[in-house]
Amino acid sequence: GEDVEQSLFLSVREGDSSVINCTYTDSSSTYLYWYKQEPGAGLQLLTYIFSNMDMKQDQRLTVLLNKKDKHLSLRIADTQTGDSAIYFCAESGPRVDSNYQLIWGAGTKLIIKP
């Protein structure tokens, strides 16, 4: 079945770049998403990329998509303490009754070291 995989933890120094990686299996995915979950909060959509794009940049965030390898990454430049959160990768999964479900990774906890 469809699967999305991420590393569970990533530790970076404040000011460095963070790169969170994700692999997926469904080659028919239309959209790929990055969501952020801060402690005690709900999930917030950070950014998404359409499957026919290679890259998308939005301020400190850069999303890279390698469709051939089914690999998605999120780069956060100049990582700040406020970036501490769990980052979820998700793909729009198989079409079921004309609707898309999101298939979620387990989330990567980003830990910022001073």
Added chain:
Amino acid sequence: DSGVTQTPKHLITATGQRVTLRCSPRSGDLSVYWYQQSLDQGLQFLIHYYNGEERAKGNILERFSAQQFPDLHSELNLSSLELGDSALYFCASSVDPQGEAFFGQGTRLTVV
């Protein structure tokens, strides 16, 4: 603030009981999704409603049910609760099934 409201924020109940979680989607959003987030299972899709009709089911137990009302708010009913049902339950809404989903703050359910 995502515009999606979930109540209650916290719920503590005993095994065997039944609870109802409520979700008010963003104004104009027709799609409502329910997710369960637990430490061991991660984020699991439960069910999706679109304009009052069930559209997709995920890993939802038979003890759980949901519905979406004419005013588009949704309720998730959890019955015969077990300790393992303790989790964060999220509701999300979107304009249409392919649209960006906005999440509520979640209801933390603790079964004791």
